[in-house]
Amino acid sequence: MNKEEQLIMGLRDLYNKIVFLNKFKMEDVLKGYKSSEVHCVEYIGKNVEPNVTKLAEYFYMTRSAMSKITKKLISKGIIESYQKPDNQKEIYFRLTEKGKEIYKIHEELHKEFYERDKVVFEEITEEQLDIMLSFVKKYNKHLDDEMKKQYKNIKS
Amino acid sequence: MNKEEQLIMGLRDLYNKIVFLNKFKMEDVLKGYKSSEVHCVEYIGKNVEPNVTKLAEYFYMTRSAMSKITKKLISKGIIESYQKPDNQKEIYFRLTEKGKEIYKIHEELHKEFYERDKVVFEEITEEQLDIMLSFVKKYNKHLDDEMKKQYKNIKS
DNA sequence: TTGATTTTGTTGACAAGGAAACAAAAACAT
DNA sequence: ATGTTTTTGTTTCCTTGTCAACAAAATCAA
Missing domain, CATH: 1.20.5 (Single alpha-helices involved in coiled-coils or other helix-helix interfaces)
Structure with a gap:
C-alpha cells in the first residue's frame, strides 16, 4: 500500500472513529435523542432559512430521509416549520425553546469533543x-x- | 470556525464525497452488486482467515449486519465458508471463482479512482x-x- | 476438571434511510 | 401569457443495518 492509499485509509478510519465516539457520547448525554436528530437541530440552529433540500445536501442524504427526520422533530416539539408569505413551495424550520435547549447541550458536547482531541492538535x-x-x-x-x-x- | 474545526469538517466532506463517487462508479460498472458487497469481497480477498467478527470490526458495522451480507454473498455464489478442523466455532470465508472475477474488476476500479484523484496528490x-x-x-x-x-x- | 465467562455467529423484530412516483409551486422559454 | 421544465416536499414500498436474545463453542479461573 503506497502512501496515498495509506492516507485515504487513515482518513476513513479517523472519520469512522470520530463518528462512533461522538455518537456514543451524544446519545449518552442526550438520552432519548438520536445523533441524527441532534445534528439536524445543530444545522437548523446554525443556518438561515434551512429547509429539507439544504439539510439533505449538507448531510449527504435524500430529501426523503430529511423529510422524515424533520417530521419526527416537529412531532417531538423540537423544531417548527414556517413559510414566507411570497413563497408557497419552500418550507423552512426553526428551533422551538425545547430545541434551543438541545442546541445548547450540543454546543457543550462539541467543546468536550474538542478537549478530547486537543492533545493531537497541540502536537503539530x-x-x-x-x-x-x-x-x-x-x-x-x-x-x-x-x-x-x-x-x-x-x-x- | 477555527482551523481545527475547519479541518475536521473538511475531512467529513472529503470522506462523504469519496464514498459517494466511488459507490456511484462501482454500482455502474459492477451492475447487480452493491458497493457494500464488493467491499466485503475485497476484504475477504485481501485478508487471511476472514470471519464475521473481523469484517464487522473493519467496516464499523455489527456482526449481525455482516452475518447477513456474507449469507447473501454465499447465496449468490461469490464466496464460500469453511472451518478449521480444530475449531468448531469460527467460520471463515474465501472467494469462489466468480468472487475472484469481481475482485479483479474491483482492483481495476481502484486504479481508476487513483487516477481520478492523482492530480491532487501531484500538487503536494x-x-x-x-x-x-x-x-x-x-x-x-x-x-x-x-x-x-x-x-x-x-x-x- | 468443571463451572463461570467470553467469544462467535445467527435470528427476528424493529428503525433508518433510499428509490420511485407523485403533487404542487416556481422558474423558465418563447 | 402560456406551455414546459425544474424545484421542493411527501408518501409508499423496499433494502439495509441495528438491537436484543439466543445457542454453541472456546476460554478462563480455581
Missing part, C-alpha cells in the same frame, strides 16, 4: 495545520468538479 | 504527504486510546 505546528487544510480544500474542490462531471453525464 | 510534496500521514496516524492512535477508555467505562 500552525504551518503543518495549514498544509493539511490547504490539501483538504483542494481535494474537496477536485471532488466537487468530478461530481459536476458525473451530473453532466447523467443529464446527457 | 513528499514531505507534505508525510506530515499528513503522521498526523492521521497519531490521531488514529489517540482515538483508539479513547475508545479503549470508553470500553472500560462500559465494563465497570
Whole structure:
C-alpha cells in the first residue's frame, strides 16, 4: 500500500472513529435523542432559512430521509416549520425553546469533543495545520468538479 | 470556525464525497452488486482467515449486519465458508471463482479512482504527504486510546 | 476438571434511510 | 401569457443495518 492509499485509509478510519465516539457520547448525554436528530437541530440552529433540500445536501442524504427526520422533530416539539408569505413551495424550520435547549447541550458536547482531541492538535505546528487544510480544500474542490462531471453525464 | 474545526469538517466532506463517487462508479460498472458487497469481497480477498467478527470490526458495522451480507454473498455464489478442523466455532470465508472475477474488476476500479484523484496528490510534496500521514496516524492512535477508555467505562 | 465467562455467529423484530412516483409551486422559454 | 421544465416536499414500498436474545463453542479461573 503506497502512501496515498495509506492516507485515504487513515482518513476513513479517523472519520469512522470520530463518528462512533461522538455518537456514543451524544446519545449518552442526550438520552432519548438520536445523533441524527441532534445534528439536524445543530444545522437548523446554525443556518438561515434551512429547509429539507439544504439539510439533505449538507448531510449527504435524500430529501426523503430529511423529510422524515424533520417530521419526527416537529412531532417531538423540537423544531417548527414556517413559510414566507411570497413563497408557497419552500418550507423552512426553526428551533422551538425545547430545541434551543438541545442546541445548547450540543454546543457543550462539541467543546468536550474538542478537549478530547486537543492533545493531537497541540502536537503539530500552525504551518503543518495549514498544509493539511490547504490539501483538504483542494481535494474537496477536485471532488466537487468530478461530481459536476458525473451530473453532466447523467443529464446527457 | 477555527482551523481545527475547519479541518475536521473538511475531512467529513472529503470522506462523504469519496464514498459517494466511488459507490456511484462501482454500482455502474459492477451492475447487480452493491458497493457494500464488493467491499466485503475485497476484504475477504485481501485478508487471511476472514470471519464475521473481523469484517464487522473493519467496516464499523455489527456482526449481525455482516452475518447477513456474507449469507447473501454465499447465496449468490461469490464466496464460500469453511472451518478449521480444530475449531468448531469460527467460520471463515474465501472467494469462489466468480468472487475472484469481481475482485479483479474491483482492483481495476481502484486504479481508476487513483487516477481520478492523482492530480491532487501531484500538487503536494513528499514531505507534505508525510506530515499528513503522521498526523492521521497519531490521531488514529489517540482515538483508539479513547475508545479503549470508553470500553472500560462500559465494563465497570 | 468443571463451572463461570467470553467469544462467535445467527435470528427476528424493529428503525433508518433510499428509490420511485407523485403533487404542487416556481422558474423558465418563447 | 402560456406551455414546459425544474424545484421542493411527501408518501409508499423496499433494502439495509441495528438491537436484543439466543445457542454453541472456546476460554478462563480455581
